Amino acid sequence: MAEFLDLEAHDGIRMPWNVFPGTKQEAASCVVPVSAIYTPLKPFPNMPVLPYSPLRCRTCRSVLNPFSTVDYMGQIWICPFCFQRNHFPPHYASISQDNLPPDLFPQYTTIEYEAPTDKTAVPPVFLFVVDTCIIEEELGFLKSALLQAIDLVPDDSLVGFITFGTYVHVHELGFGLIPKTYVFKGSKEISQDQILEHMKFFAKKPKPITGVTSASGPRDGLTAESIARFLLPASECEFALTSVLEELQKDPWPVQADQRAIRCTSTALSVATSLLGACVPGSGARIMAFIGGPSTEGPGAIVSKSLSEPIRSHKDLDKDSAPFYQKAVKFYEALSKQLVNQGHVLDLFVCALDQVGLAELKVAVERTGGLVVLAESFGHSIFKDSLKRIFQSTESNSYNLGLSFNGIFEINCSKDIKIQGVIGPCASLERKGPLCSETVVGQGNTNAWKMCGLDKATSLCLLFEIAKRDGVDAIGQPTNNQFYLQFLTYYQHNNGQMRLRATTLSRRWVAGPGSVQELIAGFDQEAAAVVMTRLVSLKMETEVEFDPIQWLDKSLIRLCSRFGDYQKDRPSTFSLSPRFSIFPQFMFHLRRSQFVQIFNNSPDETAYFRMILYRENVSNSVVMIQPSLISYTLQKDPEPALLDVAAIGADRILLLDSYFTVVIFHGMTIAQWRNAGYQDLPEHKAFAQLLQDPRDDADAILKERFPVTRLVICDQYGSQAVRRNQQRLIPHMRSGCRRITQLLGG
Structure with missing residues (x-):
């Protein structure tokens, strides 16, 4: 998953398919939609903020980017989306291969503009x-x-x-x-x-x-x-x-x-x-x-x-x-x-x-x-x-929300891709055009959305449709295997000034006999699980008599039959690539999660869980789907533990993170030593550190999240209230699955 985490750290985006199926039929057979989870205002320490307005294509209005073709002699740049030839303005006269503006630097696929204005910044x-x-x-x-x-x-x-x-x-x-x-x-x-x-x-x-x-x-x-x-x-x-x-x-x-x-x-x-x-x-x-x-x-x-x-x-x-x-x-x-x-x-x-x-x-x-x-x-x-x-301001707290206002989010893409819609905290601006798909999912029928409020954690799920045929595009012209996506976010920064953030991406098509292996190599199973979770939650809200369990089961079966290796009528021969191996575990937990199982939850609680899901990034959403469990002992460093009651031990501390609740669970022996005050004795510094480590890790989790996560601290056999927490939070995840999400930056 390291390469996908690097992509997110560079551009704030995760895609289930990092290479796209070459035709509409192949995309349908991939089961997981062609989609992306994008965080428009994800903070990047080295991202430049340019003090001028961006250059826009006069046809499709996309922004000058590193994938644009530049004719230095003719002072012209060619838009990669519509192939329109655009002239550089006079203040770009000195442009050359050795003197590029930041807009064209290959490493700046995400960049911001803050043009000077005579208007006074409007306070919130x-x-x-x-x-x-x-x-x-x-x-x-x-x-x-x-x-x-x-x-x-x-x-x-x-x-x-x-x-x-x-x-x-x-x-x-x-x-x-x-x-x-x-x-x-x-x-x-x-x-x-x-x-x-x-x-x-x-x-x-x-x-x-x-x-x-x-x-x-x-x-x-x-x-x-x-x-x-x-x-x-x-x-x-x-x-x-x-x-x-x-x-x-x-x-x-x-x-x-x-x-x-x-x-x-x-x-x-x-x-x-x-x-x-x-x-x-x-x-x-x-x-x-x-x-x-x-x-x-x-x-x-x-x-x-x-x-x-x-x-x-x-x-x-x-x-x-x-x-x-x-x-x-x-x-x-x-x-x-x-x-x-x-x-x-x-x-x-x-x-x-x-x-x-x-x-x-x-x-x-x-x-x-x-x-x-x-x-x-x-x-x-x-x-x-x-x-x-x-x-809380940035100066006083590194975990501030970075509240911003008045956002407008736009998508430009190559003509072989259509936009189905967005699942997330936004509203359609009903700006329908040639990029809009006839199939609408969430907020659709547009390529622009209003985001009245957004912060550095707000994430959108973007769903696309493949509109190309094998070897030719939608209008019958020959195509190459490269295509482009550009996300534009206009917003009022918390300093009161209007900014534009542009993220431009390039991906490629795959088709033919060898496409399956290439699709497998580019599959991000965490992003895929989050997209499926948002999609099944939306269907439960909008479709009458929708059966989420049946839909998830059928989707998983189709995915495994498409990408699994097996001999017909011999179940023991079935195997999945490591790229897909933990996706079934995500689906197992999703079937039992609060997003699908609404029994014992009120409509208000279900609405709350889904509102949080719809705005969170991939890492946090994965923890909502499949909680993580870390074990702390005196004998070894903290390590992931099985999500099973077998993980409970008298001589260990468990840290359970289910996003909405964080539980620090002390084994019976650990609790007895703590109650005896061993951690206060100089010769037991290691035990004192053992008690402190899960608290520090839990505090780091609490500081990074909004709303603040509920913290529960309990002991094995401590009280009836503690037993209720154990029964509700630990056995609830008896899957025998290994912890597969990384916490605490590890």
Whole structure:
């Protein structure tokens, strides 16, 4: 796998097939789709950022790249995608083979541009939307976490504050000494015009006849003074916001013993979206919603107020017996379109023991590239540490998220390849062209996607279709065996400036009798497992009566029959190339994973798992599919262990990483020595180091991930609670398969 990891380290991309099957029929017989997992903003230490605009092909708009053919005498470059001849501008007059611009350096297949502009960098906007229908203890935890987060918000960032319960309260932070809020009824749908009029945006200026919202400025008729009442720089509103938080109380409306709290989550999010759409359209902005229970009021309600009616389950959704579900999903789909048009992000921080409607909200979070955190309490470290990590700067933390805004992702490719779609946190811009396939998967029918929010870990699954015939291209012209892909990502960097990152790749076709061996040599089984996981999750969400187990089994059988060596009717002769040997193990674990087996998970939990899967890179996704287990003993260095109860030993420590949970498990003898305090004695430094090593490795895992992973530390036979954790986390993986994913950079 080393060569594939090198490709990812150089360009941020992993492909199941690193050579492509030469025809559409051969691609279909390969079972695993022709695809790629691409991380648009993966950090590269040596990648240059060029202080000028890129050269674009005048026909296909691709960017000048190392694969372009250059005529130095004629000052012309030929686009490798459409073969258009383009003239270099005058400032490239000195170009020669010995004097190349960085765009043409062979090693710079990924490069960034940041053209100087006269425009002032636009600061990001953070609009906090806080649920007050929670118990006093939870509200205290939430207020404490928000006060810490506000201290970390960049001083030039604009901040707004909304609370909701039975009613929605928009707080005016520029009020001076007198607190002032604008109240909206939670059960009523409110238009943007009604919101603006109610909040006195046009008090000193006549309301415009037509409400026109510019992509680069506030709605016509709004003044900077009126906007500054609700969105202020963090440095100017810190005192006002702190005062509001300190005085914040639980929703005062009484709740009967047999009733749920009246919570208008959907109305609050609608008001927040309309407020940002009027004030800062087209600017980088995030709605950060903190939710502590199910929505029972408004168009996005998921359950009635009566406690006698349970919240919908997977069984209810399958039988179409969840009366609120379709209406709520339809509302949030409309809200997601509004957010995408404005270029704004919806982040969710869900802390509750019950479901809150994450399954319905999923569409709005995913299409805007939002973050999601799920925990039992606002006092839990998962929530507090995750919230803190969002605002940590690069200088103070090497594991910062690198939040960016307003992204647009485009694909250019050779004409023999068509784009089926993208599975990941983005929304289609419906820019259909000759590169678009008739077969749509995920967000398709386009070659450009909106990514309102993205960070350095955001990854997209790109699916392609082979459109060429053997020996000729789609229009009957002879072809060579080389083709090209280019990924363009426009985004607002966290310094406020707009950048363009261009990644250009070259791969080759293989066809004929020897193609099977070449396909095997270029097969990345980790990337293939992740693509299949995203694909089966998407099919479970979108296809009625889809059987994931049968589909996975048939896919594995077809793959093995295509690439395995065997003699007919003699099963003992079957063998797979080492390039394919662990792929069946991935499928074994995938069949039993939380992505396929939804039993004992709520719709909210399933939605959460899939949202995290859809945005993570290959390495982390593989750990979600097949957890890793590392054994620590005094006799030898840490080593991978079997994912089986046989790995448990009295004299060893186990570190289990299933991505969502990290478990440090101490054997009985180790726990007894630790309880006796041997690690504190000078002659037992080796034992002290043995105890510390898994903690250090676990801390490294926790620091690299968002949301922060749950950490469980337990002892063999320690308590009933520990036994439950053992039963849930260790025997759950009784496959006898070896650990095949590398952790901790090893």
